[in-house]
Amino acid sequence: MTSDQPQWVLATDIDNTLTGDEPALRELRQELDVMRRAGELFLILSTGRRLEDVLSGFEREGLPEPDAIIAQVGTEIYLPPFSSGIAPLAAWKERLQRDFSRGRALGFLDGIEGVEMQLPEFNTALKVSVFLDKAPDPHTAAERVVRRIEEADASGEHRVLWSSGRDLDIIPEAAGKGNAIRYLLEYLDLNPDRLIVAGDSGNDLSMFEAFPCGIVVANAQPELHILREAADSEHFFASAKCAGGVVEGLRHFGLLA
Ligand code: GLC
Numbered sequence: 001m002t003s004d005q006p007q008w009v010l011a012t013d014i015d016n017t018l019t020g021d022e023p024a025l026r027e028l029r030q031e032l033d034v035m036r037r038a039g040e041l042f043l044i045l046s047t048g049r050r051l052e053d054v055l056s057g058f059e060r061e062g063l064p065e066p067d068a069i070i071a072q073v074g075t076e077i078y079l080p081p082f083s084s085g086i087a088p089l090a091a092w093k094e095r096l097q098r099d100f101s102r103g104r105a106l107g108f109l110d111g112i113e114g115v116e117m118q119l120p121e122f123n124t125a126l127k128v129s130v131f132l133d134k135a136p137d138p139h140t141a142a143e144r145v146v147r148r149i150e151e152a153d154a155s156g157e158h159r160v161l162w163s164s165g166r167d168l169d170i171i172p173e174a175a176g177k178g179n180a181i182r183y184l185l186e187y188l189d190l191n192p193d194r195l196i197v198a199g200d201s202g203n204d205l206s207m208f209e210a211f212p213c214g215i216v217v218a219n220a221q222p223e224l225h226i227l228r229e230a231a232d233s234e235h236f237f238a239s240a241k242c243a244g245g246v247v248e249g250l251r252h253f254g255l256l257a
């Protein structure tokens with residue numbers, strides 16, 4: 001680490017990780033703002049949301065001001081100054097486009113009963129997103145999509161994210177929140193002493209797999225339970241929900257006193 005670099009990086013999911021407990025989020029936001037102003041923290045919001053829905057959340061939901069935004073589950077990266085309509089980082093987009101075809105990805109959903117497309121704004125050239133909660137057995141349907149991709153020998157190009165018993169995304173294998181964070185650190189030449197990630201659902205798994213210090217909030221979805229068996233990690237399982245759990249975890253890792 002060089003002296004003009006922040007010592008800490010926090011990459012956190014938004015929905016049900018920061019949101020869900022307003023007083024706790026207010027407290028967390030104040031603490032993070034102080035650290036950012038002191039140059040000690042680089043904050044990444046790492047989310048399934050679109051950029052616009054992050055921006056509107058600053059005022060409406062009291063989300064903390066970040067130094068970078070990873071949107072649409074790691075298929076888009078944004079750097080400041082943030083405003084609606086800014087372009088995502090072109091180099092990341094180009095890298096992901098190389099091996100991914102939306103048409104091919106859609107084919108893996110053909111004939112799966114109960115599949116329902118998410119709104120067009122959540123379906124991009126680099127992200128196919130559907131709801132599976134109306135499938136007779138959502139979890140089995142999700143597994144079937146993964147199996148089909150494996151059988152087509154296409155796992156090297158496609159990553160399936162299964163979240164909250166409802167959302168299934170197919171994105172480029174090289175994408176996802178964990179990969180996007182790694183790329184961003186390299187791109188900005190950031191070498192923090194410590195990097196902490198925080199999340200609550202399946203689309204956060206890649207962050208917990210990529211980095212050893214994670215905060216799993218108490219309201220986490222069952223798909224994160226497997227992290228308790230990850231022997232080589234230091235993940236912290238908070239007893240508080242949402243932002244309260246993040247505060248608890250940041251104290252555990254020493255980022256907050
Ligand atoms: C967010 C996105 C949605 C995605 C989900 C899980 O809710 O808007 O498209 O399916 O995260 O990754």
Ligand code: MG
Nearest residue numbers: 013015016200
């Ligand atoms: Mg979430």
